[in-house]
Amino acid sequence: MYSIWIGLRAVCDTCPLEWVDSQPMQYENWQNGEPNGPGVENCVEQHAFNEWPGDNNGLWNDIYCSSEVNYACQIYPTGAPEPPEKNWPIKGGCPEDWLQFAGACYIIPIQGNGAAEGLQLKNFVAAEQDCQSRSPDGHLAMITNQFHKAFLASQFYRLNLWSTPYMGIHAEPQNGEFYYVDRDPLVYSNWKAKNPNMPEEDERCVISAWNTKSSGSYALGEWTDSDCSTIRPWVCTMPVQPNLPELPLPNPNKCPSGMLPFAEDCYAISAEVFNFNDGRNYCDQTFGGFFKNGKADLVSVIHPYENEFIQSMLGGDLTDRQAPERVWLGLNIPSSGEMSWSDGHHFDFSNWWTDEPESHSQGASGTMEPSGRWRSAPRTAKYQVICKGQFTFRNEDSVHDYRGELLNCSTHWDHSWHQYKEYCIHGTETERTWTEAQNHCQTAYSIPANLASIHDAEMNEYILKLVLKTSNDEGWIGLTKHYSRGFEWADSSAVNFLSWATGEPSEVALGEADCAEMNKAGNWNNRDCNRKKLPSVCSHARKWSNCQIAEGEKEPCGYAGVTESICMDSFKCCYDPNSSIKCFIPKNSNSKNHAGEKSGMSTGGAAALTAFCFLTLPGVIWAVLKYSGIKKDDQGFSNPGLN
Template sequence: MGPIFFILLTLIPTIVLCDDECSPDTDWKYYSATGKCYFFNTQDHSGGTGPWGLTWRGARNWCMANGGDLASIHSKEETDFILSVWPQDTDWWDWWIGLNELDLSGGYKWSDGSPLDYENWAKGEPNDWKGHELCSELRYARGRILKGQWNDQVCSFIRGFICKKNPRGRPPPATPRPIELPGNCPPTFVPFGNKCYNFVPMKKKWNDAQAYCYGLGAASSKEVNLASIADDVEQGYITSQLINKPYKYWIGMRQLERPSDRQKGKFYWIDNSDVTYTNWNRGEPNGGADPNLCVQIYNNAFRAGEWNDEWCTDSEFFICQTLKDVKYPQPPQLPNPCGSGNTAYGPGCYNLVSIPSTWQDAQTECRRQEGYDLVSITSQHEQGFIRALMKQNDMIYNAMPMWTGLTDRTDPGHYEWTNKWPVIYTNWGDGQPVKNSGGCVLVRPDDGRWYDTDCSTLAYGLCKKSDAKPPYTPKRYGQCPHTRDGDDWVGYDVSCYLFRPKESLSHGDAEVACQALDARLVSVHSDEETNFIVSRLAKTISYTCWVGLMKSLSRGYQWKDGSAVEYTNWGENQPSDVDGTQDKNCVQMWLSGKWSDVQCTASRGYICKRDQINVSKPPQGAAAAGIAIGVSIAVIALLTGLYFVWKKKFSGGIASYFDKKPQAEGFSPSDIAVPDKTTLSNA
């Protein structure tokens, strides 16, 4: 077989406007190429349709209340359609669209959940100005070429907006259950679902990597290409397999090498599968419309499985993919280190309580087995494994959630794993964790995220046993920096804190101010840390200060510094903006230490937090004792020497000393600078 060449014929669809398709919503415009209805908010000081301009979240709430979402845009043709029906009777020239990076742990996403397979950023965008710009607008420039390009913008600004929805009475088509293919995988490939993957341990440029994969299919009736990823479940499996592997891998997505004007900025899979899912890293994709951009997948503790667009000429490891083939026999069964009925992953063994159970019953069932407890999920790799395991056990299509060992029943607001592992990773769902919502945490099958739920809910349970030891965090023996304006950092435990309660900044400006000091807005992880902060705030006249907690679009509350959300301290009836209609997406701390949600544009004082500096471990044991004794002897010797010098010079008192000195002509003892008590004390 020879190398693959793409021959794509560009078909420019005729724009068909048939507003009857959107009836009785006569203000909506129908576009036949997408089969969707579009609404343009034109309300301004001179009238128009829809509400007055709104913030990004306010606009999205309006769209959702009317059966749609903020518009997603997936092609040059769709952009052209939007520009062709652009209302001319409005003063709005910047319009909210659904693109955002409000999920702090990921990249840009469309709010309607569709894949980000096309980009049309204006020159120099996205620039995330001062870290504020997490939402996106489509720009319509009067008097210039109407490109409909995108700009990242502050979410709280007031803008017009574009909604998009299915025609009335036409729900989106259901995702069909995949048909299992017969056959097995080639040698060196690992199976998942109908696909087979090979994580190739050599570095190549993207085109060379694709040619290598394609060559592996010479002995098969199935093509082999760089891997494509169809959904979050396949993504989860690939992420789980990256554990203990190198940092970056090429996958099979890229922009076309020789695109037509209408194909610029569009991402494609090399195996010709549809782009139904994307998982961009924070701030990605940001390379613009460039035919030399290919997509790689990251593998590290905080970004495992997330994507980045990069020059195709870089050399990276890569992942090949093919489909199962009947020509390959069933591989021999390998010994299971966890025993029959269990699944091994990393240092752990897992098995499923496949009878719907309460949280307590699931935990009891797990603990019947020696060394097992309800599962703790400690990394993005393990979360990916859990997601894949749910598919393999038919939990996704049966809509069956799964209990974990995370709970705050013992200490409300303070989440702990029942197996005593530290909480170093969380994957909360929308609006989570919520105060007094049940106390037991499960994984939902539709999105794989975590939800605090009533413990009497019926769900499967996942049991886990592991020989791994909890990670040890060594005590830091460092110090805190000083600031030029005299406000010193204050040390507590392993961190340093800077209190600026008298400042008056928005949440975004406060975060920028902290970053300028190599810090972030404070994250809080225990009652003890809260008490320390309150003790410092009690010395000020400020009532509230910003903390680094922020509500994401779909992943619940997240700390700006990326740490786990295992502790909450909400005040009474907080958070108050549960339905997201009030734009209260940032969090402040009161003098009591309690939290409340508030609009991010409010002005507050703030608290920064950073690691200690000049961190070093003190000497241990006998060495430490020897050094301490040596230092003590040296200090005693120095003080003894100073005493004898002083005694020799000043024996008989100060006056006697002056009496013994020969006095020069015109010289008086009063001209001598006599040491005061402070000088002698310092000596």
């Protein structure tokens, strides 16, 4: 017997490795150079003999899941093990300047992204010493479940911080086991795909990504292993102190009792269950009186950080840390046509489960599960509700658009591009797989495009005409399936419209049906992304007259990793995929005119700080000079609505 399967696998090409019994991944034993097959070798074998030079029995290798290997089963005579827990105290409070959540106190010592803050960065040991100096119970942050992860993500957003700080998790040299800095074993893990991946002979420390990346390379709060000498920001934690009163979240906008503040809005979760319509009435009747110039309704989710905050509520003290099965969102899902938020906000962000959104003949509405993912449900179902109170509400039709006039597609593209509303659209007859077609859209033209996204019936009809010009049958569109987020558009815009053919989406006999084609009736079928070759349709947003700004004069808009649709629809800002500052404020405008849809989204700041550079000690001088050279705003992102 040469090797055996072990229960470690990635469920998709970009997914993290996970144990099949749902235990956290805290130990690894890779052969040197492994894992080395990102995107293709998604299962793991354990060597049972010295197969390679220098090999030892028991080392791991990633391998194709279709390989034929012996296996060993693990049997649980008394039932599958419960996930391990690391519980925080039930009662107590936190000192001023800390943040309290579900029995834990957190503090982010460096609250800024400028040159001065760059001089305060620390290596792992110094960061842990700083946390211990703040309290006898203090340590680098030990994330114990998805709700604590979500809470920290939302607070990094609130504080306008975009960084990869040290967490309180590390592995000693020559040791494959990761553990918390207080020596307890891990009870939760959230590794980025193909991580941890540093050599085991090195000491390895864990950092976590708290900024979104439009490339999709990180999800909020994902972990990677790093050396421990690089100087970085850090997060400290300790249990709530029994001698201190409960510390409420900062509440500059004075949210009423029973509601939690986030950015400019207020949020509450009901104790009772309601159907969708009664849930809307509950929010209005219970909280509407506090928001006379705005509104109180079922929650709309405008961007990923707001989604994280709502997810954290499900596992916080408002629910006694017992997350409900689901909660209603204010999402209307008609039987056909465009989805919409009940409070009228733009629909620019979605976070669907892998098999969602489903079609419902009688229509449906959206719910959130404890994972933060969304599912559709009949409006008559009864769940707890999340209410969102907004002190002011912006009518989109009355907002002045500082971007000026839309430019013709021919100004920036060749004449084969067609204009449709705010889009430039191009159909190509060359037959490619979905993956090849998407790569062609992104690389073949002077401005990167994507396979077309479709957001209403009128646009679906327009795309159909282009498909029929290039094909006698079908053509690729930009819808593809992510392993945990369900179907999503290649340009990262929200999935808010569906036109599936009868019986679709469906399974296929060979491969995985993870990409969408449009048929000659204008309906969609899901197909394997790489087995069939079809014509395709590319699209990109049109340019605006007041968005023609020199690179050095651009002032950033939005937040780190903001998508094109959120940048342009929610912020009414300019977007250029070729620019180092992709989302930026138009000419003759300022950040106050682009505060988003009253969601507290960050505006302004320095582009070099959106990803925040963390360097080993010789690089500090470079960092300070770089930060000091920023003329627009050397204090990092600014957002008056959050101060």
